[in-house]
Amino acid sequence: VQDLPGGPGVRQLNLHAAATRIATEQAWLHWFMLITSTVIFLMVFSVMFYSIWKHRRSKGHKPANFHESVTVEVIWTIIPFIIVILMALPATKVLVAAKDTSNADVTIKATGYQWKWGYDYLNGEGAGLSFLSTLDSTHREMSNDGGNAADKPDNYLLKVDNPLVVPVNKKVRIITTANDVIHAWGVPAFGVKQDAIPGFVRDTWFRSEKVGDFYGQCYELCGKEHAYMPIHVKVLSQQDYTAWVADQQKQMAARQDDPNKVWQLTDIAARGEKIYAANCAACHQANGKGAGPIKALDGSPIVLDADKTKSIHILLNGRGAMPAWRQLSDTDIAAVISYTKNAWSNKTGQVVQPSDVLAQRGK
Amino acid sequence: MSAVLDNHGHAAGGEHAHDEHHAHPHGWRRWVYATNHKDIGTLYLLFSFFMFMFGGVLALGIRAELFQPGLQLVNPELFNQLTTMHGLIMVFGAIMPAFVGFANWMIPLQIGASDMAFARMNNFSFWLLIPAGVMLVGSFFMPGGAPAAGWTLYAPLTLQMGPSMDAGIFAMHILGASSIMGSINIIVTILNMRAPGMTLMKMPLFVWSWLITAYLLIAVMPVLAGAITMTLTDRHLGTTFFNPAGGGDPVMYQHIFWFFGHPEVYIMILPAFGIVSQVVPAFARKRLFGYASMVYALSSIAILSFIVWAHHMFTTGMPVTGQLFFMYATMLIAVPTAVKIFNWIATMWQGSMTFETPMLFAVGFIFVFTIGGFTGLILAMAPIDLLLQDTYYVVAHFHYVLVAGSLYAMFAGFYYWVPKWTGVMYDETRGKIHFWWSLIAFNITFFPMHFLGLAGMPRRYADYPMQFADFNAIATVGAFAFGLAQVYFFFWVVLPCMRGRGVKAPQRPWNDPDGKGAEGLEWEVPSPAPFHTFEVPPKLDATATRVLDARVMPERHEPVTGIVHAPR
Amino acid sequence: MSTSTHGSTPYYYVPQPSRHPAFAAFGLFWVILGAGQWINGIQWGKWSLFFGLAWLFGVLFQWFRDAVRESEGGQYSRKIDLSYRWSMSWFIFSEVMFFGAFFTALWWMRSHSVPSLGGLDNALLWPDFKATWPTVSPGSTASPGGIVEPFQTMGPWPLPTINTALLLTSGVTLTIAHHALVAGKRAKTILWMWITVILGATFMGVQAYEYIHAYRDLNLKLTSGAYGSTFFMLTGFHGFHVLVGMLMLLFITLRLMKGHFTPQRHFGFEGAAWYWHFVDVVWLGLYVLVYWL
Numbered sequence A: 001v002q003d004l005p006g007g008p009g010v011r012q013l014n015l016h017a018a019a020t021r022i023a024t025e026q027a028w029l030h031w032f033m034l035i036t037s038t039v040i041f042l043m044v045f046s047v048m049f050y051s052i053w054k055h056r057r058s059k060g061h062k063p064a065n066f067h068e069s070v071t072v073e074v075i076w077t078i079i080p081f082i083i084v085i086l087m088a089l090p091a092t093k094v095l096v097a098a099k100d101t102s103n104a105d106v107t108i109k110a111t112g113y114q115w116k117w118g119y120d121y122l123n124g125e126g127a128g129l130s131f132l133s134t135l136d137s138t139h140r141e142m143s144n145d146g147g148n149a150a151d152k153p154d155n156y157l158l159k160v161d162n163p164l165v166v167p168v169n170k171k172v173r174i175i176t177t178a179n180d181v182i183h184a185w186g187v188p189a190f191g192v193k194q195d196a197i198p199g200f201v202r203d204t205w206f207r208s209e210k211v212g213d214f215y216g217q218c219y220e221l222c223g224k225e226h227a228y229m230p231i232h233v234k235v236l237s238q239q240d241y242t243a244w245v246a247d248q249q250k251q252m253a254a255r256q257d258d259p260n261k262v263w264q265l266t267d268i269a270a271r272g273e274k275i276y277a278a279n280c281a282a283c284h285q286a287n288g289k290g291a292g293p294i295k296a297l298d299g300s301p302i303v304l305d306a307d308k309t310k311s312i313h314i315l316l317n318g319r320g321a322m323p324a325w326r327q328l329s330d331t332d333i334a335a336v337i338s339y340t341k342n343a344w345s346n347k348t349g350q351v352v353q354p355s356d357v358l359a360q361r362g363k
Numbered sequence B: 001m002s003a004v005l006d007n008h009g010h011a012a013g014g015e016h017a018h019d020e021h022h023a024h025p026h027g028w029r030r031w032v033y034a035t036n037h038k039d040i041g042t043l044y045l046l047f048s049f050f051m052f053m054f055g056g057v058l059a060l061g062i063r064a065e066l067f068q069p070g071l072q073l074v075n076p077e078l079f080n081q082l083t084t085m086h087g088l089i090m091v092f093g094a095i096m097p098a099f100v101g102f103a104n105w106m107i108p109l110q111i112g113a114s115d116m117a118f119a120r121m122n123n124f125s126f127w128l129l130i131p132a133g134v135m136l137v138g139s140f141f142m143p144g145g146a147p148a149a150g151w152t153l154y155a156p157l158t159l160q161m162g163p164s165m166d167a168g169i170f171a172m173h174i175l176g177a178s179s180i181m182g183s184i185n186i187i188v189t190i191l192n193m194r195a196p197g198m199t200l201m202k203m204p205l206f207v208w209s210w211l212i213t214a215y216l217l218i219a220v221m222p223v224l225a226g227a228i229t230m231t232l233t234d235r236h237l238g239t240t241f242f243n244p245a246g247g248g249d250p251v252m253y254q255h256i257f258w259f260f261g262h263p264e265v266y267i268m269i270l271p272a273f274g275i276v277s278q279v280v281p282a283f284a285r286k287r288l289f290g291y292a293s294m295v296y297a298l299s300s301i302a303i304l305s306f307i308v309w310a311h312h313m314f315t316t317g318m319p320v321t322g323q324l325f326f327m328y329a330t331m332l333i334a335v336p337t338a339v340k341i342f343n344w345i346a347t348m349w350q351g352s353m354t355f356e357t358p359m360l361f362a363v364g365f366i367f368v369f370t371i372g373g374f375t376g377l378i379l380a381m382a383p384i385d386l387l388l389q390d391t392y393y394v395v396a397h398f399h400y401v402l403v404a405g406s407l408y409a410m411f412a413g414f415y416y417w418v419p420k421w422t423g424v425m426y427d428e429t430r431g432k433i434h435f436w437w438s439l440i441a442f443n444i445t446f447f448p449m450h451f452l453g454l455a456g457m458p459r460r461y462a463d464y465p466m467q468f469a470d471f472n473a474i475a476t477v478g479a480f481a482f483g484l485a486q487v488y489f490f491f492w493v494v495l496p497c498m499r500g501r502g503v504k505a506p507q508r509p510w511n512d513p514d515g516k517g518a519e520g521l522e523w524e525v526p527s528p529a530p531f532h533t534f535e536v537p538p539k540l541d542a543t544a545t546r547v548l549d550a551r552v553m554p555e556r557h558e559p560v561t562g563i564v565h566a567p568r
Numbered sequence C: 001m002s003t004s005t006h007g008s009t010p011y012y013y014v015p016q017p018s019r020h021p022a023f024a025a026f027g028l029f030w031v032i033l034g035a036g037q038w039i040n041g042i043q044w045g046k047w048s049l050f051f052g053l054a055w056l057f058g059v060l061f062q063w064f065r066d067a068v069r070e071s072e073g074g075q076y077s078r079k080i081d082l083s084y085r086w087s088m089s090w091f092i093f094s095e096v097m098f099f100g101a102f103f104t105a106l107w108w109m110r111s112h113s114v115p116s117l118g119g120l121d122n123a124l125l126w127p128d129f130k131a132t133w134p135t136v137s138p139g140s141t142a143s144p145g146g147i148v149e150p151f152q153t154m155g156p157w158p159l160p161t162i163n164t165a166l167l168l169t170s171g172v173t174l175t176i177a178h179h180a181l182v183a184g185k186r187a188k189t190i191l192w193m194w195i196t197v198i199l200g201a202t203f204m205g206v207q208a209y210e211y212i213h214a215y216r217d218l219n220l221k222l223t224s225g226a227y228g229s230t231f232f233m234l235t236g237f238h239g240f241h242v243l244v245g246m247l248m249l250l251f252i253t254l255r256l257m258k259g260h261f262t263p264q265r266h267f268g269f270e271g272a273a274w275y276w277h278f279v280d281v282v283w284l285g286l287y288v289l290v291y292w293l
């Protein structure tokens, strides 16, 4: 394995190379703390070990009799007090700077889902873009295989299908929220970490001074796939960013589905199969048999039920450990349900249309 | 603990006429029906050691899975269950009950009381641990497996858990009830049952540390009970405390939890401070330096612990004023802790030190705990914590303070008092092997985790990027070595002592011929300590460390057991 | 030392080995096992729960009977009396902390989460939610997620005020009983104790009626979002404590009728009274914070 630029290095001993001013200052603070602590530590323990060495009975040392001194106590209460104040001062400065999310150039909402990130560009250049960012499924399989370390790539568990793209040297404000449970959005090189709390928005910001790829992970326990929802931020030069935005907008327009389109079973099931592989197979398995507490879909009474709304409801609203999938488009939900209703031994012949899904939203 | 296997229920060598009045049950009834603080203390210690083993095996499961990248042994669900149950069992099943065991054994002896204030309730506190322990261990076998939301049981993840979550919540209720009863018992014993002359400011520091800890417990255990009760009703009765769709707030759970959780971590360290404060003077042959300021420091730590909880929540997005407040308050705790460290060192200074195993563990404690304290301070700096929160740096921090802190202090206490408990000396060489082996293996396990955390490896991860592989492998090797050291400890040190194998312990094993060494009333009774001690309050000398006359109650006629006149 | 050799009160009574603690823990095992299953819809849980509770009460009955015998048998010295006083005080303190958790939840929801959910920050997520307290005031949906049916709130008038009066009166009657006991007028004590117990029972009756009223007429339920959750949890746990306190007073009354307690020594009485006053004070907090504000 090699170091991953913008991500962890092999046997890395310290913080990531900073890509923002805040991260630089955090690294400085950390060094400052490390050095002061080490100095205090060495001072304190050189006294202790000196005493351990000199004042031993085996060396014939006789115990002294003192056991109290108010002066000394006051001194060694005040000195640490002063030291911690000196430590707190620079920390205050950095903290206040790190919390100032005003005047952002680009604002992006990052939504944590079990287990992927959704990005919506709200303000600034690129506003209106929106996509999901999921761990590369081959990496997830590699993880399951256990197996040999040698055949795992440098960006193992950090590769996503759609990285978050931002411009360099621009203040990017990230608004975090979550769909199901708490996640945390963090990128070490930017010195940023912010919990994503369902039902509430929080924010943080960064201004990357370097172009390149930067990696982070989900930092708050969010269920079984917690280790598999990485964050990949691609920082582009202003030009490249503009080009990327234009390109994305074109693609989005092309991808727009007509929600009223009426699909044929084979077409929609083929589409559903892909969506199933990307989103559902991690839990329900490719063969639809589930595993452990995860319900099997193959032969499931709900999937087989003639009442399509049952399946639609569970997808839209979740149930128990099953997360809600509201964030998928109507067509995608319709497709994946149509697929499950006809895959494996499920041969219902039912087709769910996007309009069926739309009709159930919010119910 | 030779008494443990001695089916007479009486300490060996006791010609205690008095004991004949009591029909002590023998065999299993002696333990199940126990009202004797020493027996109950033994039960607590054995229970917690068993839970420590179980929690340790879970930890080894975690470490084995993390030995290499990729999932080899367990699936991610089970991994989260291991993490969660490891944390819960270690905290609530191992460390806390073990300290209560020490309290049971030593507090009555140290303050010259006949027993705990409420002997039956004392046994109830112990026996409550059993259903709770069975529940926690058994949750692995419930449908859906054990709770897997982390030991902090954050909502709303807990709302997704299976039935075992409810079992876990009820188990925690029971554990809380046990702790509250235990604490009330300890408080009352200390406040009401001290021998005349044992003023508060003459009490041994272990007693002080427990008095303060017990107050922390009765203040925060009910709060935890409240938090998990809300989780329970959110799960089943449709309340929306932690559900924003109904006006609740997941972060509110965290505030309530950490209002309990932070004092909780000091609950696990203050008795350790107490033990170390007993051991260091004994082996330095010099009185504890700065007794009064030690007491004040303990109290300040306890008081401050109520206003720092949100340092666990720096990344939840508090207003900056809140973050600053909690950062400052947290850093302040370094001051009283500094006072403690300095006083211990001043106690050693100019002493006449020897390094038997208890002292080794105490010095090891001071040294390694301080590393953990400093990393705590680094975490307390909110801007740095933004990088380190929920990474292995935190895991490293708290194992330094919990394993090398609480656990080491308990080892120190065990070696220090085991002659009094069992009447035999442990094997010194084996003790030393246990110490050095543990110390080295401990650091191999947990030191690399600092690097992992700095490099950003998140905690509670079943699998990790390749770059983290080497340090994880080292940590796993260390963990197994550390675990084996504890197995060695149990079979080669604890069991022989319990069987009574070994050199017979003198009444004052730690004292030089000139009388310098360990002080305190526990050394005024023979080894092993008789079944009943101080049935009537003894008359103490001015320092309250020596018994002048065991019979101050004039109306008692028969000789009182167990008190051997201290040869001066 | 358990039974003094000379028939006098021992310096500090340490009970004989006893099976009650372990047996009580055994009962509790079935309680929590059963509760954990039943709440998940597993039917045998119910039987485990009932068995455990019955067992537990049986054990507690014997346990308390033993303690009462020891007390009446003169085994309890002044020292022990003091121990009981300390322990009851700190137990009540821990109960205060328990209620503290729920009062904190109320405060947090009122002044943090609900306003913030309806505030500008979260308009992104809940555009339609307007924050008010209670969450059903005009112009507000009952919850951000629209998961709460409209409901009406429980005002202080008339039921809670009646209950306040009942509890306050019961505090007074209890004090009268205490004075009577100290003055050695046992019959009078018993009379006023019964009045106190009946006041407590009436309180619970009124509260039961209030709950029925809430569910049936106001559509106010546990599931009524922030308001319903805090309302029922606070008043519910309080009600539970009233029940416990009332049972304590009832047993004390029965003991009085059996001739227990003396004008000088009656900590059992006082402990129950302290508890009752604690319950009273919590109610006043509830009355103001839940019903009035």
Ligand code: HEA
Pocket: A040, A044, A079, A080, A081, A083, A084, B152, B265, B266, B268, B269, B311, B312, B330, B331, B333, B334, B337, B338, B339, B341, B369, B370, B371, B372, B373, B374, B375, B376, B377, B379, B380, B381, B385, B388, B389, B390, B394, B397, B398, B401, B402, B405, B406
């Ligand atoms: C025994 C348990 C114990 C103890 C004693 C401590 C002690 C301290 N802890 Fe620790 N902590 C935990 C157990 C403990 N902690 C646990 C279990 C967690 C994780 C919980 C979870 O999330 O699962 C945690 C997490 C934790 C965090 C949150 C990290 C995060 O999640 O991001 C923080 C942040 O402030 C912190 C800080 C501190 C501090 C400042 C101390 C201080 O008390 C330390 C004071 C000691 C010293 C400073 C060293 C000695 C002093 C000197 C030698 C004097 C000279 C020094 C100076 C003048 C500076 N701890």
Ligand code: HEA
Pocket: B052, B053, B054, B055, B056, B057, B059, B060, B062, B063, B083, B084, B086, B087, B088, B090, B091, B095, B149, B150, B151, B152, B395, B399, B402, B403, B407, B445, B459, B460, B461, B479, B480, B481, B482, B483, B484, B486, B487
């Ligand atoms: C309170 C005390 C305590 C103690 C003593 C320990 C002890 C240990 N802990 Fe623990 N740990 C916690 C409290 C504690 N821990 C908490 C609170 C968490 C957080 C949980 C959470 O995130 O929710 C945690 C989390 C935690 C993690 C992070 C998990 C994760 O984030 O996914 C790891 C990983 O290495 C770990 C390892 C260990 C190890 C190796 C030991 C060792 O010291 C254990 C040594 C003991 C033994 C090994 C048992 C004895 C041996 C046998 C019975 C025989 C078998 C042995 C062999 C064959 C060798 N712990």
Ligand code: CUA
Pocket: A112, A113, A115, A182, A183, A184, A218, A219, A220, A221, A222, A223, A225, A226, A227, A229
């Ligand atoms: Cu999402 Cu962890």
Ligand SMILES: [Cu+2]
Pocket: B261, B262, B265, B308, B309, B311, B312
């Ligand atoms: Cu803390």
